[in-house]
Amino acid sequence: MKKIGLWALALLLLALALAAPWAVRHIMYHQGGRVERVVARPDLSAVEVTAPARATHTDVAVPATAGAILVDSTHDNLFDPTDLSLLQERVAARGQRLEVVVDEEELPAMLRYAKALIVISPLTDWSTGEAELVERFVGRGGRLLLVSDAAHYTALYDDWGWLVGLDHDAPHLNSLAARFGLQFQPDYLYNLEDNANNYRNVKLRDLAEDALTAGIDELVFFGTRSIQSQAPGLVVSGEGTVSNSDDRVESPSAAVLAADREVLALGDLTFLTEPYNGIAGNDLFVSHIADFLSQADRTYAMDEFPYFFGDRVDLVYTADPLLDSDLLPASGDLQTLFLEAGKALVVEVDEEISRDTLFLGLYGEADDVEEYLAAAQVTLYLRPEEGPEVESWLDYTSTLTATEEFTSRIEVASMGPVVTDGTALFLHSVQEERQVVIVLADTVPGLQAAVARLLKGNLEGCLLREGRPGIALCSTGELEEGDGTGGWPKPEDLDLEDNEDGFQWEGEGSRLPPADPGTGQG
Amino acid sequence: MKRRRILLWIAAAAAAVALVGGSWHLACRTIPVPEVAILHIDLELDEPYTNLIGQTLEDLRADPAVRAAVLDVSTPGGGVTASESLYYDILALREQVPVVVSMGEVAASGGYYISAAADQIYAKPTSLVGNIGVLSYLPDPDLVDELLITTGPFKLTGGTATEWVRQMETLKNTFLAAVLAQREQRLTVPVETLARGELYIGIDAKQIGLVDELGSRADAVEAAAELAGITRYTVVDRTPEMPETDLVSTLLGEASLGPATTGAAAGSSAVERLAPGMYYLYLQPGQ
16 A cells, blocks of 8 residues: 555656646746737739820921921930930921021021021030020021930049039020020929829820910929929919929929920920820820921021022122122032022022022112112112213212312211222112022122121121121122221221212212213213 | 665656656746747849748747737838838748837838838837838830740830839839728828838937837837737747848849948948849938
């Protein structure tokens, strides 16, 4: 019995010994077990985004006279030629051609004939001279399309290859845009709630009433800059669309029409390209922009010779119908220039008032253009030539006496007197659709020099009278070569007291020498 | 006889000790010391790395000793699928044990995506948090080649640029849905604000509900233990060892994994070394 008790005790102790570790571990470490939990899973039923519908639009070109639209490429402009494929197609349908300006020296000459200029994302500034040139171009009815894009920039690295900054197009574009009261902001517009699949693909529904927005309810721009302007915005962002740089700006503009509707500023280029033109009213907007560029109503100044002429121009030599052999090279150059401009220059003996005309002649043989000079308030005081012919002239103007002190001169209202020696007179008259240019000089070499100026469109150093008719008085360089005084004589050197001592030629009532019925010479 | 009895007792005692030892061993295994596992996630999230982390998370789920986990997150994120994969792995672990995130220098984009899966988020006051959104390059333009022939117009590119952008937007919404699923009640700003992709310092992130508390990793460990209801526990670093990087590849600049750095310390441009695809990735300044 005692033995059994001992065994039982031993087994009990053993059981306790075996259980003790469990008890100890349990007491020490068991603090409840894992409790399986239900964890929320994302609801993905509503995350799918639908693609914006592709809009269909058939381009209908508004007829326009043929012309050239320039694309600036002289300011490290950040765009790919393919970016303009669509616009090129549209303007071509309107009879226009795109010409890329690759040499800044060529810009002045190309602007002489262009209808419009496109400037996209420049990365160098426009110089004051260039900006003034474009400003004059716009002032004469040329159209300007300024395009920025928030995605257009270059990265700037230091000598070690570290990124030190980004060079955006906005400040460089502003060097030109500021001339027209426009300022592209170095920002982009976004809308987190109402967008075309991306916060920076902004829907624009606040469109000003204009031919450019006709028939369009909504545009979608892709990373557009905002544009500040005194002029009201053409395309304005709606509620919820803000600038990334300053979300306090209310309704920033993405497109602005400025300078009396001659300058269109766009904050985005992407919408002009495939396939982004296919969204909302973008494609129709591209067509309207093509119309805008094609329908520029250019007025031309003298230095834009001969681009303001029509397709056919008559070349008439005043007084003498026979072409002086000294003038042959100049006339040949003129003809070449007209051909390059797509125009025909045809020599005619007499003026045909239904056609554009270019008159060339000498002051003393300018009776054919008397009416034009009179209308322009141009008066010629010519010293009679000595010899027998002078007598007959003096017979005609018997009250006049040629004196040694008398100096032949030109007087133009609001411009004052200028000597005829070494001076060429350019007159540009526009009568309804007809363009007339008159070039007069005192000698044949002077006339050659004047034609050379016309060929280059170079009126630098000339006295100019803007408006209609336009007048330019330019040095032909003869004095400079002759007496070495350079250019024109000073006004004090003129014998202005002897106005009556020469022939006065000022249109109606002028005392012109009689024209010889046979030759037309005076 | 007496000697034999002594031997018998010795044998009995030895057997008893062995049994008790065995019992102790079994008890240790059955009732382990509760563990708060720490897992460092501090590299850009690409597929090999997230596979490794995902395997570790699965191990933690299977280990009964692990009663809570603290994820020490310091990453600017990475690939969308890699980030999403880790998010769901963490949710699976959370079904077993509490998970607390302790944010390091940066828990942005994909780094925040995976953090959002946790029960609680601790951040340092200066941690960089948020940057919710997607980034990607658009697919290359389509091309027609005389030698390389494809059977469909998008075989090479995968789709149009506009379709790619649409998919990006869908992924952004997926990101937001993942955050909302876990933190909708804690956010103090509308989801549109989060969609701006802004990067917040920890202090601001707490104010808008992107993180729960400001504190150290130790605070996060305590919080995890508390959520697990344990007071006596060990803290074990369960971060897996990274496979050795191929030296030749490294020298050739082909290694995709690398320490997550910030600011000017970052090396070559991240943009330039991004492979085609979509990313929940914060591109640090200077990249």
